[in-house]
């Protein structure tokens with residue numbers, strides 16, 4: 001996090017690497033599909049590109065707008081989910097853009113504000129909606145889902161091997177209202193093996209609920225396809241993920257697009273942060289960047305007689 005006046009901004013990760021792939025320059029138009037508090041967008045604008053900045057979190061958008069006002073109409077802000085990219089970009093009469101960036105997951109702003117209910121580090125009402133107007137909160141899921149459905153979510157989205165035990169414990173004690181209460185229930189449920197965890201025992205449960213609340217994996221699949229459809233030949237798609245479920249979706253998407261001849265994969269392996277970056281910003285530790293460039297001419301067409 002960066003302190004700027006009274007605002008607390010998310011510290012962007014892999015900025016040099018993103019700039020390397022997206023190559024922002026005057027005349028280029030780039031979509032930042034997850035503007036957050038505007039760190040990556042600021043770097044893109046500073047290199048002369050114009051940016052369309054999207055986020056489903058109106059609070060983050062307001063902060064980004066305030067931060068980036070010096071760039072005037074070089075940046076356009078759109079509130080919405082990146083899975084609706086065609087509907088968001090439609091009214092701008094844009095057919096194609098030169099780059100799209102996805103910096104996935106939640107921001108420090110969301111994690112660090114107790115009232116957003118994302119984190120057990122800061123006790124707050126369970127919520128986890130990236131779009132504060134979203135239809136379902138973590139409170140709804142934790143207190144209403146049947147035990148088997150809760151266990152499935154923890155297993156599929158958190159890869160939590162104690163999913164059934166945790167789901168049983170939740171159902172036994174609910175209602176659960178705050179992030180702190182939930183963290184304690186989870187820690188008690190796996191209480192006989194706490195030392196095996198390198199991370200807090202509730203980390204996977206919180207990840208799983210957040211993914212379910214925001215339908216993150218389905219949104220990513222749709223968002224990647226929409227991004228590819230809007231990229232011009234030579235345009236670059238860049239995605240930063242923070243856990244294996246997201247990274248697998250990005251990897252497979254790029255591989256399928258490459259097999260179909262649409263994209264050249266620019267990252268044989270995902271690009272991670274350098275040691276200095278992790279030392280400065282520990283949240284960058286798990287970041288993985290993958291990128292692909294839309295082919296100028298579909299293979300085969302160039303050799304047609």
Ligand SMILES: C[S@@+](CC[C@H](N)C(=O)[O-])C[C@H]1O[C@@H](n2cnc3c(N)ncnc32)[C@H](O)[C@@H]1O
Pocket residue numbers: 010011012013033034035036037038039040041054055056057060080081082083103104105106107108130131219220
């Ligand atoms: C890791 S933060 C991005 C930080 C940003 N790059 C910066 O420099 O501040 C992820 C952001 O993506 C937003 N987000 C996540 N999924 C989204 C989706 N499906 N549609 C729109 N925004 C989304 C979140 O609300 C959050 O603000």
